[in-house]
Amino acid sequence: MSNTPTTPLLSLRNITKQYPTVIANDQINLDVMPSSIHAILGENGAGKSTLMKLAYGLIEADAGEIYWQGNSVSIRNTAAARKLGIGMVFQHFSLFETLSVVENISLTMPGSREQLSKQIIELGDHYQLNVNPAASVHSLSVGERQRVEIIRCLMQDLKLLILDEPTSVLPPQHILSLFDALRKLRDNGVAILYISHKLEEIRELCDTATVLRAGKVTGSVNPNEKTAKELATLMIGHDVPSVTGRDQQRTSEKPLLKLSSVSVEAQDPFGTSLSDINLDVHGGEIVGIAGVSGNGQQELSKVISGELLSKLLAPNAINMINQPAAHLGAADRRRLGFSFVPEERLGRGAVPPMPLSKNALLTAFEKGMLKKGFLKKKAIASYTQKCINDFDVRCGGPDSTASSLSGGNLQKYIVGRELMLTPKLLFVAQPTWGVDIGAATAIRQRLLDLREAGVAVLIISEELEELFEITDRMYVINGGALSPSLTTSALTPNDIGEYMIGNQQELRETGGNHAV
C-alpha cells in the first residue's frame, strides 16, 4: 500500500514442506504488511493451500521460520493461530450443516447465544455481510455460508484473514459485495491473504501479489501494474495456451438429449428438488449449465446420467439419442451412445485404490475387454496405454492407482476414457474443476473437437469464463429450476449473474431478447 517502511505483520522465511512424492513448498519467503490485500497466485498444485495451512497451524513446516509482528513464533495448531489474530475461510466451508449460524459460531467463541446473535447482526450490518443468526446452515446459500465464515473470523480480534479461492462459489454480483467488505476490512487495519488463480480479480482487488509455481516463489509484483497475460505467464511459466474452434452449426435436426418437464423430488433433505426442467442438446453444439453450486446441479446430473431414476417420470420425459430413456438405468443409457464424466473424480468417476487399467474397465468393458465374462488383460492394458498417450496423462503407467494422479491428470484420463468410447452424446460435470491451466485448455480443446465431429456436448460448470469460451448456448440453474435457453454470443456475465441470483423477472423485462 504505502511506501512507509513498517514491520510486516507476518513473515515467512525459507518455509519448506515436503510430502512423500512432492515438495509442496520449497524455501518460500513471504511478507504480509498490515492493512493490505495480498494475493497468493498460482495454479492448482502450486503449493498455495499448503502454505496457507502452514500459516493457520493446520500442518507444520519441515523447515523455516515464521515471524509475527517481527517476533519468531511457532504456530502449532489452529487455536494458536487464532490467538495471534489469524482467521481463515476455507474453500470448502468448515460449517456444520445441522447446526444454526449462531451455534456454529458459538463453537469457537465464548459468550451467550443472545450476545453472539447481536454481534452477528452488528457485524453483518457494518460490513454488509447480513445473515440470520437463527437460520440453520443447511438452509443457507453458498454465499451466505461464506458470510458466516467471514463473520466468525471477524468476531475474534482479527489481524490477518486468509481466504482460499473465495469467489469460486459466488455469482458475479455477490463477488462485488464481497470485495467491498474486504476493502472495508483492509481500511480498518486487517491484512488479507487472498488465494486465487483468477487474474482479473487479483488485479482489481489486491495491493501485492506473490506468485507461486511448483512450490517456489516466482515473483512478487504489484498486480495493478501487470496485465493479466503477464501474471498468467508468471504463474504457469510460459505463454498461456488458447483453444481454437470455428463457429459450428447444429448437425442433428432432432436433439440428441431432450428433457421435457422433468420434476424430481430431492432425496436428501439438504438437496435441491428439480422443478419443470426443459432442456435440449443437438449434435454439433456445446450447451452449458451455469449456476452457483448447490442449486440442483448434482440432482440434475444424476437424473441425466441415470443414477437417479424417478418412477414418476414418463419414459419420454428424458429422450436420449432418439430413444425414450427416463426409465433406463445408467448402463442402458451408456449403451445408447451416452457418456458421462461426473464431478467427483475419485469415487464416482474412478475407483481411487484401483489401477488405471481396472478403471478403464469400468465403462469401456464392452470394447473387447471381456471374453465370456473373463478379463482380457492385454486388451485392457492397450486401451489404457492408448488413453494415457493420446490424452497426455502424466502417470507411472497403466498400473498406477487412480488416487496417485493429480486432479488434472486424473480428469484427463477420465475424459479420455469416455471419449475413446466415441459417444454420440457426452455429458461432463465440472470439466476443469481443480485442473491446472494447461490440462484445462487441453480438455476444452477436446470438447471443441468433439463438437466439430458432430457430438452433442452438455457441460455443467461453475466457471463462467469457461462457459463463455466454449459453449454455443447456456442455461442457468437456480433453485432447481432452469432458465430459458440463452445464446452465449448475446450474453454478458452480468446477464448470467441475474439468472443465478433469481432476478429473471427483471431481466425478462429489460433484456429478454437474450432468450432464444
Place this chain on the structure above:
Amino acid sequence: MSTIEFFLAGTLSAATIFLLAALGELVAEKSGVLNLGVEGMMAVSAAVGFVVTYETGNHLLGFAIAGVSGVIVSLVFAVITISFLANQVASGLAVGILGLGLSALIGNNHESLTIASTNGIAIPFFSDLPLIGPVLFQQNIVVYLTFALALCIGFTFKHTRLGLAIRSTGENPHAAQALGFPVFLIRYCCVAFGGLLAGFAGAYASTIYTPLWADGMIAGRGWIAVALVVFGTWKTGRIAFGALLFGMVSLGELIAQSMGARIPSQLLSSLPYIVTIIVLAIISTNAARMRLHAPFSLGEVFDGSESR
C-alpha cells in the same frame, strides 16, 4: 399390587436397562463412533457387578465397579478404532463377542446364585396415590436417575458448548479439527461414557432387575439398545419413549401368562426382537429424517488428516 400396577411399574424398571445403554450409545454415536459392542460391555459389567455385590453385599460398590469394567471394555474398542483406525463395525462386533466370553468366565463360579434385592425409594405422599403411586414413586433410585440423565443429555446436546463440540465432531471431524477441537479426545471420552452407561445398565440388570447371575442373561438387550438409538433418530426424548415401549413389550410374556392367554411363550419372548426389526425397517424408510439427525460421519474412520 394389582396386575396393571405391576405391569406399569415393571415397564419402567425394564425400560431403565434399555435407556441407560441406549443413552451411552447415543453419546458415542453423536461423536461419530458406532460401537456395536454394547451387548458385550453390558454382559461383562453384569457379571462383574453381580460378583462384587454378591461377595461384598454392597450394591453401590457393585454398581461402581461394573461401571469401571464397562469403561475398560469400551476403551479396548476405542484404542482399536480411534487410535489404530480399525473398521468400527468389525471391531465393535469383535469386542462384543469378547465381552460375552469374558462375562461367562467372570460369572463362572456364581452361576444361578442370587442376591438380596434392593428396595425402591418410596417418595412420601406421592407413593400412596392410587395407581400412579406404586408405578411412579416407589421405584429404585437408578430408575429416577436414568430418566433424569436422559433429560441432562438432551439438554447438553441442545444447549451447551460441550454438546455442540460433540455433535460437530460426529458431523464432520475434519472441520471440527480445523476449528481446534481435540477430535480424538472427544471421541475417546464419548466412547468411554458409553461404556460407563452400558456398565450401569448391565449392573442394573444383574443386581436389581433380576438379582441373579445366569450366563447369557443380557439376552440381546444390548442390541435392542443399539437399535433404539436409530429408532429414536438420535433424539433423547424419542429414545426414552422407545425404551418404555420395549420395556412394555418385554413384559408381555409375563403378563400373557398371568392372564392365562394361550400364546406360545417362545413367540412372546421373541416379541421384542420382532418389534425391533419391524420398527427399524419402518424408521429407515424415512431417509430425510435419518439424514437430518444422524451424525454424518458415523462409522467413518478419521485419521486426523487435514483434508477431506
